[in-house]
Amino acid sequence: xxxxxxxxxxxxxxxxxxxxxxxxxxxxxxxxxxxxxxxxxxxxxxxxxxxxxxxxxxxxxxxxxxxxxxxxxxxxxxxxxxxxxxxxxxxxxxxxxxxxxxxxxxxxxxxxxxxxxxxxxxxxxxxxxxxxxxxxxxxxxxxxxxxxxxxxxxxxxxxxxxxx
Numbered sequence: 001x002x003x004x005x006x007x008x009x010x011x012x013x014x015x016x017x018x019x020x021x022x023x024x025x026x027x028x029x030x031x032x033x034x035x036x037x038x039x040x041x042x043x044x045x046x047x048x049x050x051x052x053x054x055x056x057x058x059x060x061x062x063x064x065x066x067x068x069x070x071x072x073x074x075x076x077x078x079x080x081x082x083x084x085x086x087x088x089x090x091x092x093x094x095x096x097x098x099x100x101x102x103x104x105x106x107x108x109x110x111x112x113x114x115x116x117x118x119x120x121x122x123x124x125x126x127x128x129x130x131x132x133x134x135x136x137x138x139x140x141x142x143x144x145x146x147x148x149x150x151x152x153x154x155x156x157x158x159x160x161x162x163x164x
Contacts, residue, residue, distance in 0.1 A: 002139045003105045003155065005046065006115050007066065010034040010132040012058040022084060026061045033132040033160045034062050038069035040158055041134065049102060051076055052094065053109040054083035063109040083110045088118035098144040122152040133159035
């Protein structure tokens with residue numbers, strides 16, 4: 001059994017209209033929500049073996065804040081440029097390349113609409129994964145290359161405005 005949690009980057013700032021989309025940082029709300037959501041993972045005793053993150057600044061910051069608040073080394077984060085605004089197929093392909101058998105729990109930090117579509121494809125019912133939202137699946141697989149809708153079971157869905 002393996003576990004995967006899709007984490008949409010926390011709320012980004014639009015304060016500087018001259019910044020490229022890839023370079024937008026987290027807003028004040030994002031800087032507040034990201035640690036709160038990491039604490040919720042910690043409260044569920046969820047500690048990833050690996051965090052895959054888009055290279056966009058807002059995703060990087062979310063991944064780094066998540067690792068820090070889980071008490072994990074930043075070395076657990078692997079930045080992947082092809083996760084930036086990736087399609088569901090691209091995200092799946094990235095996950096399927098993980099060959100390390102010790103990776104039992106994986107967090108992927110990225111973007112919509114790719115996450116929304118991938119969550120739906122894997123069997124999750126969702127209209128929108130909000131910023132800083134988390135959607136987890138349990139996977140009846142031995143290797144990451146086997147990930148598919150038939151082997152995925154919804155684990156949880158959490159987001160900043162949800163009452164816990």
